[in-house]
Amino acid sequence: MAEIIQAEGKQKGGKKKAKKFSTHIDMTPMVDLMCLLITFFMLTTAFSKPKAMEITMPEPDNPNDKKDAPLISAYKTLNILMSGNDQIYYYYGVADPNKPLPELIKTDYSKDGIRKVLLNRNKIVFSAVAELREKVTKGEIQLADTALNNRIKELKKSDKDAPIVLIKADEKAKYKNIVDIIDEMAITTIASYAVVDISPTELKMIGSPTPN
Amino acid sequence: MPKIKLPVKTPHIDMTPMVDLFALLLTFFMLTTSFRPQEAAIIDTPNSISEKMTPEKNVITLLVDKDNKVFLNFDNGMDTSVIIRSEVLKKMAEQLSTQFTPKELKTFSNWASFGMPFEKLKAWLNTADSKEREVFQEGLPMDTTNNELNLWIRFIRLQNPNAEVAIKGDALADFKIVKRVMDILQENKVNKFNLTTNLQKEEAKLEE
Numbered sequence: 508m509a510e511i512i513q514a515e516g517k518q519k520g521g522k523k524k525a526k527k528f529s530t531h532i533d534m535t536p537m538v539d540l541m542c543l544l545i546t547f548f549m550l551t552t553a554f555s556k557p558k559a560m561e562i563t564m565p566e567p568d569n570p571n572d573k574k575d576a577p578l579i580s581a582y583k584t585l586n587i588l589m590s591g592n593d594q595i596y597y598y599y600g601v602a603d604p605n606k607p608l609p610e611l612i613k614t615d616y617s618k619d620g621i622r623k624v625l626l627n628r629n630k631i632v633f634s635a636v637a638e639l640r641e642k643v644t645k646g647e648i649q650l651a652d653t654a655l656n657n658r659i660k661e662l663k664k665s666d667k668d669a670p671i672v673l674i675k676a677d678e679k680a681k682y683k684n685i686v687d688i689i690d691e692m693a694i695t696t697i698a699s700y701a702v703v704d705i706s707p708t709e710l711k712m713i714g715s716p717t718p719n
Numbered sequence: 720m721p722k723i724k725l726p727v728k729t730p731h732i733d734m735t736p737m738v739d740l741f742a743l744l745l746t747f748f749m750l751t752t753s754f755r756p757q758e759a760a761i762i763d764t765p766n767s768i769s770e771k772m773t774p775e776k777n778v779i780t781l782l783v784d785k786d787n788k789v790f791l792n793f794d795n796g797m798d799t800s801v802i803i804r805s806e807v808l809k810k811m812a813e814q815l816s817t818q819f820t821p822k823e824l825k826t827f828s829n830w831a832s833f834g835m836p837f838e839k840l841k842a843w844l845n846t847a848d849s850k851e852r853e854v855f856q857e858g859l860p861m862d863t864t865n866n867e868l869n870l871w872i873r874f875i876r877l878q879n880p881n882a883e884v885a886i887k888g889d890a891l892a893d894f895k896i897v898k899r900v901m902d903i904l905q906e907n908k909v910n911k912f913n914l915t916t917n918l919q920k921e922e923a924k925l926e927e
Contacts, residue, residue, distance in 0.1 A: 527725075528728075529728055529730075529731075530730035530731075531730070531731060531732075531733075532730065532732050533733075534732060534733070534734065534736055534737050535736045535737075537737070538736055538737045538740045538741075541740075542740060542744065545744070557764065557773045557887075557915050557916070557917065558767070558769050558770060558771060558772060558773060558915070558916055558917065558918045559769065559771050559772065559773040559774070559885060559913035559914060559915050559916065560767045560769035560771070560913065560914040560915075560916050561769070561771060561911065561912070561913055561914075562911075562912055562914060563910060563911045563912075564901065564905060564910050564911075564912070565910070566905075566910060589894075618921075618923070622923060626923060626925055630925060633923070633925060634925060637925070676894050678893075678895055679893075680893075680894045680895075681890065681891055681892065681893060681894060682765065682783070682888045682889065682890060682891070682892040682893065682894050682896075682897045683765040683890035683891065684894065685894050685897070686765040686766075686767055686888075686890070686914060686916060687765065687767075689767075689914075690766075690767040690768055690769070690916075690921075693767070693768055693769065694768055694921050694923045695923055
């Protein structure tokens, strides 16, 4: 509590009296507040803990099981090929070495690159999920977080024509590239995607040397 | 009119309570905290929109730094009365025909991430100086001729089957190294991973 004693000035006749003030500031509240602040920050640094992205890989192929790989329709498939120096390409369909190869299109990791392509292909599911999220933020629908996540999962599975994305990376791709692509899957609400091995045909398509 | 100037009295602030409280706080922290064991490598993880928190306890962490070196860290699980780390080390020692003293087992229990060929582990545990210890961290071997990473993961999973697996990879690490780590994990029947990332929110908008 600061005490600033000032003797009031103006007297009759307009003569100014000299001001006398002594400041005696009691620091205890300030130290109390600093103690509280320290405790607060000690407890709240939990917020900046590192986050985790969950991925589930399919069971590895057992070489003893002579099962055919499940057939996926070529028209729904979008293949993303990644190489070094943040190079990324995509093509639709299947790259069969015995048939004419589909067109390979170069793109980039920016939001006008691969994200635009994915959004264009996944319009129905994306707009449905965005609508649902908006409704929840506006308060039109009341949903708990887990219920919301389950609804979004159902929406993702609902569209039968949703694209299936196959993610392939060559030797030179960096870990960051894969994480970015899987993140794009989450951002554009793609339901079915898989990280698979790149084939020699595809390596030739992007001009990568085939490994021995 | 002559101007009368009075000498200004300097304000007198009594600092004693502040110093008292700081002394108390300092003593409190000196007695209650212990240093976090040093991580084997500094890793700059890539960004993602994922908001799920990395599990803190009961987790096996595989660190991959930008020079493609692999390190391992695992804790004592949910029930801290079970000393998982020393058990795993004992089993590894049995497998690779070595012996560890109780003191070395205890040191291993208290430290965090490590990554070196098994024959150098003893020397690492016995080095007192932290700077000298850093030299030892050259990465776990995981090539087909010497797949020690596979052994470690197998024994850790046998001791603690409920642990989650987190892969903390540097953004500039080669994907094929991380793929190799994932393949080794899948050989040990782990198909679900947590990739540690930094939070970076992204907005996506449909353009008509």
